[in-house]
Amino acid sequence: MLWNLYLLLLFQRSCIWHRDATMVAVDDPVTEGPDPKSKEIGRAQGMYINSQLDDKGLHLMFSVIFTDGEFKGSTLEIQGADLFAMKEREISIVSGTGFFRLVKGYGIMTTHFIDIPNLRAILKLHVTVKHY
Numbered sequence: 426m427l428w429n430l431y432l433l434l435l436f437q438r439s440c441i442w443h444r445d446a447t448m449v450a451v452d453d454p455v456t457e458g459p460d461p462k463s464k465e466i467g468r469a470q471g472m473y474i475n476s477q478l479d480d481k482g483l484h485l486m487f488s489v490i491f492t493d494g495e496f497k498g499s500t501l502e503i504q505g506a507d508l509f510a511m512k513e514r515e516i517s518i519v520s521g522t523g524f525f526r527l528v529k530g531y532g533i534m535t536t537h538f539i540d541i542p543n544l545r546a547i548l549k550l551h552v553t554v555k556h557y
Contacts, residue, residue, distance in 0.1 A: 447475040455489055459537045459547055467491040476506070483507040485516065491523075499523030501552070509536060509546075518554050530554030 452470045456463035471487025489501040500523065505516035518530035530553050538547040 449473040451487060455491075459549065461547070465492070466494045466496075471503075473507070481508065481510050483509065496524050499525050501525050501528070501554070503532065503550075507534065509539070512536075516550075518552065521554070525554065525556075527557045528554040529557060 450472055452468055454461075454465045455467035455469050456465050458464075468490045469487050470490060471485065473483045473485045473487075476482055476484040483506070484504075485507050486504045489503065491497050491499050500521055501518055502520040503516055504519055505514075507514055507516065512535060514534045516532050516534055518528060518532055521528045532553070533551040535549045535551075536546060537549050538545075540546070
């Protein structure tokens with residue numbers, strides 16, 4: 426099964442800054458397209474942690490919670506490294522619930538838009554999952 430998710434990440438609402446690290450708790454929209462006005466089909470809820478000394482990489486852990494559409498009530502559990510300076514990054518789909526129970530897979534993440542000073546981004550996540 427293949428499809429695209431768009432994660433509209435607006436980090437400024439929930440940052441915890443520490444002198445050596447940044448942790449960001451997110452609860453942001455997942456939409457059908459890259460336009461912020463696209464139909465919301467879920468929420469991305471979880472954390473990003475600055476995990477590189479040069480500040481060019483994050484470790485992410487979040488759930489995509491589907492609130493509308495074909496997969497309403499289901500979740501995907503995502504985790505992995507996000508080296509956001511790279512054009513494409515591969516992250517793990519480690520589990521899910523509902524329709525996605527017992528799935529494994531991967532996502533190819535690309536940056537559609539990024540505004541680092543204001544901690545805002547629109548990410549495209551092309552998802553491939555397999556049911557076991």
